[in-house]
Amino acid sequence: MHSTAAVSEPPPRQIGARARRIEDPRLLRGRGRFVADVELPGLLHGAFVRSPHAHALVRTIDVDDALRTPGVVAVLTARDLARTLTTLRMPLGFPTSALPPDITPFVLAPEEVCFVGEAVALVIATSRYTAEDGAAAVFVDYEPLPAVADCRDALEPTSPKVRREAADNVLTKFNLSYGDCADAFRHAAHVFREELHQHRGGAHPIEGRGIVANFDAQADALSVWSSTQMSHELQFTIAEMLGLSEQSVHVVAPDVGGGFGAKYLVYPEEVAIAAASRLLGRPVKWIEDRAEHFVSAIQERDQYWDVEIAADAQGRILGVRGRMIHDQGAYTPQGINCAYNAATAVTGPYVVPNYELDVFVAQTNKVFTIPVRGAGYPEGTFTMERLLDRVAHELQLDRALVRERNLVPASAMPYVKPLRNRAGHPITLDSGDYLACQQKVLEVIDYAGFAARQRRAREEGRHIGLGFAHAVKGTGRGPFESANVKIGPSGRITVSTGAMAMGQGLATALAQIAAEALGTDIDAIDVVSGDTAAISMGIGGFASRQTVTAGSSVLLAAREVNEKARKVAAQMLEVSVDDLVVRDGRVEVRGVPQMSVPLTRIARLLRGIAGYDLPKGVGAGLEATVFWEPEAMAYANAFHACEVEVDPATGGVTLLRYVAMQDSGTLVNPSIVEGQVHGGIVHGIGNALFEYMRYDDDAQPISTTFADYLLPTSTEIPHLEVLFMESPSATNPLGVKGVGEVGTIPVTSAVASAVDDALRDYGVRIAAVPIDPVRLVELIDRGDRRRSPAQTAR
Amino acid sequence: MTTSSESNALSLTLDVNGKACEATVEPRTTLADCLRNELHLTGTHLGCEHGVCGACTVLVDGRTARSCLMLAAQAEGCRVTTIEGLSGEGELEPLQQAFWDRHGLQCGFCTPGVLMTLTELLRDEPNANEDAIRLALSGHLCRCTGYQNIVAAALSAVECIRRRP
Numbered sequence: 006m007h008s009t010a011a012v013s014e015p016p017p018r019q020i021g022a023r024a025r026r027i028e029d030p031r032l033l034r035g036r037g038r039f040v041a042d043v044e045l046p047g048l049l050h051g052a053f054v055r056s057p058h059a060h061a062l063v064r065t066i067d068v069d070d071a072l073r074t075p076g077v078v079a080v081l082t083a084r085d086l087a088r089t090l091t092t093l094r095m096p097l098g099f100p101t102s103a104l105p106p107d108i109t110p111f112v113l114a115p116e117e118v119c120f121v122g123e124a125v126a127l128v129i130a131t132s133r134y135t136a137e138d139g140a141a142a143v144f145v146d147y148e149p150l151p152a153v154a155d156c157r158d159a160l161e162p163t164s165p166k167v168r169r170e171a172a173d174n175v176l177t178k179f180n181l182s183y184g185d186c187a188d189a190f191r192h193a194a195h196v197f198r199e200e201l202h203q204h205r206g207g208a209h210p211i212e213g214r215g216i217v218a219n220f221d222a223q224a225d226a227l228s229v230w231s232s233t234q235m236s237h238e239l240q241f242t243i244a245e246m247l248g249l250s251e252q253s254v255h256v257v258a259p260d261v262g263g264g265f266g267a268k269y270l271v272y273p274e275e276v277a278i279a280a281a282s283r284l285l286g287r288p289v290k291w292i293e294d295r296a297e298h299f300v301s302a303i304q305e306r307d308q309y310w311d312v313e314i315a316a317d318a319q320g321r322i323l324g325v326r327g328r329m330i331h332d333q334g335a336y337t338p339q340g341i342n343c344a345y346n347a348a349t350a351v352t353g354p355y356v357v358p359n360y361e362l363d364v365f366v367a368q369t370n371k372v373f374t375i376p377v378r379g380a381g382y383p384e385g386t387f388t389m390e391r392l393l394d395r396v397a398h399e400l401q402l403d404r405a406l407v408r409e410r411n412l413v414p415a416s417a418m419p420y421v422k423p424l425r426n427r428a429g430h431p432i433t434l435d436s437g438d439y440l441a442c443q444q445k446v447l448e449v450i451d452y453a454g455f456a457a458r459q460r461r462a463r464e465e466g467r468h469i470g471l472g473f474a475h476a477v478k479g480t481g482r483g484p485f486e487s488a489n490v491k492i493g494p495s496g497r498i499t500v501s502t503g504a505m506a507m508g509q510g511l512a513t514a515l516a517q518i519a520a521e522a523l524g525t526d527i528d529a530i531d532v533v534s535g536d537t538a539a540i541s542m543g544i545g546g547f548a549s550r551q552t553v554t555a556g557s558s559v560l561l562a563a564r565e566v567n568e569k570a571r572k573v574a575a576q577m578l579e580v581s582v583d584d585l586v587v588r589d590g591r592v593e594v595r596g597v598p599q600m601s602v603p604l605t606r607i608a609r610l611l612r613g614i615a616g617y618d619l620p621k622g623v624g625a626g627l628e629a630t631v632f633w634e635p636e637a638m639a640y641a642n643a644f645h646a647c648e649v650e651v652d653p654a655t656g657g658v659t660l661l662r663y664v665a666m667q668d669s670g671t672l673v674n675p676s677i678v679e680g681q682v683h684g685g686i687v688h689g690i691g692n693a694l695f696e697y698m699r700y701d702d703d704a705q706p707i708s709t710t711f712a713d714y715l716l717p718t719s720t721e722i723p724h725l726e727v728l729f730m731e732s733p734s735a736t737n738p739l740g741v742k743g744v745g746e747v748g749t750i751p752v753t754s755a756v757a758s759a760v761d762d763a764l765r766d767y768g769v770r771i772a773a774v775p776i777d778p779v780r781l782v783e784l785i786d787r788g789d790r791r792r793s794p795a796q797t798a799r
Numbered sequence: 800m801t802t803s804s805e806s807n808a809l810s811l812t813l814d815v816n817g818k819a820c821e822a823t824v825e826p827r828t829t830l831a832d833c834l835r836n837e838l839h840l841t842g843t844h845l846g847c848e849h850g851v852c853g854a855c856t857v858l859v860d861g862r863t864a865r866s867c868l869m870l871a872a873q874a875e876g877c878r879v880t881t882i883e884g885l886s887g888e889g890e891l892e893p894l895q896q897a898f899w900d901r902h903g904l905q906c907g908f909c910t911p912g913v914l915m916t917l918t919e920l921l922r923d924e925p926n927a928n929e930d931a932i933r934l935a936l937s938g939h940l941c942r943c944t945g946y947q948n949i950v951a952a953a954l955s956a957v958e959c960i961r962r963r964p
């Protein structure tokens with residue numbers, strides 16, 4: 006009696022458990038396998054010859070000296086690659102008819118280079134060292150052309166052209182609007198204008214990009230290992246550009262050392278290395294170094310906003326309008342999603358009755374931009390949050406109150422915005438309680454007591470400030486993600502997915518979901534991701550989508566497998582399917598565990614025995630494949646507050662406290678989610694205070710080492726206090742919302758607000774990030790001059 | 800070390816993780832490349848190759864060193880310890896275990912270097928507090944974790960070592 010009760014307890018919940026990651030033991034022993042670790046017999050190494058000019062004609066490329074360099078096997082230029090490629094130009098990712106033709110980068114530039122770092126030749130040698138020797142010995146005769154560094158200048162009619170082939174530097178312009186801004190602004194009690202700048206930075210995963218390609222001439226097939234966030238797209242693109250069938254291209258993403266957007270693109274270098282392997286009939290490896298990452302991996306966030314807000318006397322938003330210029334860089338490898346996301350993200354969690362934005366996507370002679378963690382949302386959020394702080398300041402209202410008056414209330418959920426997302430669907434905030442998030446965080450950080458703390462600090466000569474900001478992010482983008490769940494005759498459960506692991510803990514999260522549906526523990530489960538041989542299609546890792554989309558596919562597939570196993574067991578045990586449960590590797594009669602069938606036996610049966618019938622009505626294989634398609638995006642939200650201290654003499658900003666609340670719906674693994682939020686916040690802190698990708702007026706990048714371009718380090722980051730609210734999303738069967746990018750989005754806004762607050766005596770208003778000390782001291786000095794000498798404490 | 804006149808190659812004998820290892824490299828070969836490419840110890844990672852990110856950190860005679868900034872030839876006669884030498888195939892060291900328990904890693908690319916630095920710290924300062932840990936970590940870049948769980952893992956390793964008989 007006692008024992009029956011014990012075994013009949015439901016298996017422990019896997020979803021929601023703080024499971025330790027199945028990825029970790031290997032990585033902790035130094036036994037990960039990253040792309041740089043892939044070794045093959047006869048492996049050759051590539052090094053790219055990159056343009057030192059932001060804009061130039063390539064007159065001639067002299068490869069003779071390079072070919073004489075010991076170890077060099079070949080030097081390939083655009084002309085050589087053209088022999089083996091169907092086209093020299095990369096296909097356009099996220100194509101839209103709104104874009105002109107001929108805008109994508111070349112695999113190798115044939116005659117004109119348009120940014121510093123654009124590759125013109127590829128040297129192949131027996132080692133990385135000799136390949137670099139060879140690259141240094143390639144002599145390229147360039148004819149420099151005028152370059153455009155600033156996207157605002159790019160729009161001037163007198164501006165030089167970024168690429169000779171383009172009609173002008175405007176890639177595209179579009180207008181987003183609803184309501185009647187003209188009317189709203191005409192009748193508004195208050196109108197305030199802000200000019201804002203968000204600076205471009207890099208993604209900077211600590212592992213750069215890299216690829217190994219091995220062409221097997223006998224099989225006419227190519228094996229590829231790449232540090233990518235999109236294995237299937239890479240497979241399809243390489244197949245298309247090399248004129249091979251998809252079946253002949255096998256892509257594996259080994260362990261990936263972070264992505265953050267930088268690897269959600271098929272890069273020219275990847276196609277060049279695949280082509281080189283085919284031309285030479287040898288395996289070829291290219292591992293990006295950091296210097297290359299600085300000049301040739303994607304960047305994001307350079308945007309200039311000129312916006313106005315109309316408000317009533319109580320600080321209620323009547324309308325937002327203005328214009329934004331987005332720096333696209335020299336080419337467009339992947340649509341205009343950063344600009345579009347930014348433009349549609351402005352209204353965020355707020356009710357904005359009238360909106361109008363003109364967006365100019367301008368080309369410059371800098372490396373191209375696609376989403377970095379946050380994907381336009383940090384920019385849009387910065388705009389809105391700065392405007393609301395301005396309203397509060399001018400109307401002498403509490404910043405929290407201004408937000409409270411404008412937030413979409415929980416009672417209005419789901420709230421349909423009069424805006425459409427990239428896929429053309431109305432933006433629908435599906436769930437959440439934004440005000441509750443705000444109130445909780447402000448309570449934790451003791452906002453109510455802050456004025457007194459601030460006063461005391463001032464008396465001690467210290468300038469402290471508190472700032473906060475909201476964010477919402479559409480997550481779980483479609484069109485689908487793939488999952489196959491299979492139980493083999495060994496009893497091991499394999500989950501295969503087109504979703505991509507880049508360090509987030511995807512394997513563990515998916516294993517937890519499958520384990521829950523199959524009544525087992527995550528130790529029974531293997532997860533295969535990023536391998537095009539494991540599943541036929543996949544979309545990959547971007548837009549904080551994978552737990553939502555792949556997670557849902559895994560859940561549904563695992564449930565199907567569960568159902569299949571019970572149907573077979575029902576026939577074997579002659580009981581009803583409904584009386585059976587799957588747990589611990591067996592299908593058992595509920596409450597009668599001695600009546601059971603092991604899953605291994607069912608798996609063996611469903612594998613089929615030559616010449617015999619399968620069990621009836623279930624089909625072959627104890628497995629199921631699901632391509633779950635989201636109908637709508639799941640909107641995650643966050644509210645962050647931070648306390649800073651600013652030293653007016655040096656412009657140094659110290660973060661004293663950081664409290665973040667995130668609502669990502671149901672949490673599959675709270676530890677993993679917290680880790681993602683920590684990383685996201687710190688990325689945002691980088692954008693707020695440190696990461697400055699400097700270019701000179703000729704578009705020469707000048708911050709191309711980690712000594713010049715500063716990533717946040719452990720000593721600048723306070724202990725982060727992370728809280729969760731869990732409002733399950735009805736958009737997917739798990740009730741989850743994406744996580745990865747959400748933590749990044751409100752950070753620049755919250756920090757800017759805190760710095761304003763700390764420097765209120767100086768009238769400092771932050772309008773651009775990063776807030777570097779030099780710029781901040783300038784602002785303080787300007788404020789100083791405005792103040793009477795008696796007030797100046799410095 | 801012996802120099803072969805023809806190819807300018809050096810034959811080195813290195814003491815890595817307690818084993819004598821032979822490698823033939825060009826004089827310019829960094830310790831990191833020698834470990835990775837010649838000795839196939841690929842747990843040592845390269846994140847910047849200019850001495851800032853700390854991913855390549857190993858112990859040389861017990862002190863942390865950036866193996867991207869050091870020539871393989873300079874390591875002759877020294878004891879080199881890499882991530883593979885921490886626990887080998889045996890049970891995880893308390894520090895590694897703490898990283899697993901406290902979710903101290905995400906992509907794991909920075910992790911080997913971080914573990915080497917913390918190994919040195921916990922040896923020299925077995926009672927290291929959060930400030931000391933953050934200071935030691937300030938020579939490492941991690942883009943995934945925001946450092947928080949690295950710090951938490953290090954603190955829990957301190958605790959675990961303290962409680963050890």
Ligand code: FES
Pocket residue numbers: 844845846847848849850851852853854855856865866867868
């Ligand atoms: S690779 Fe050596 S410090 Fe970055």
Ligand code: FES
Pocket residue numbers: 211262263508904905906907908909910940941942943944
């Ligand atoms: S865990 Fe990815 S860089 Fe540190």
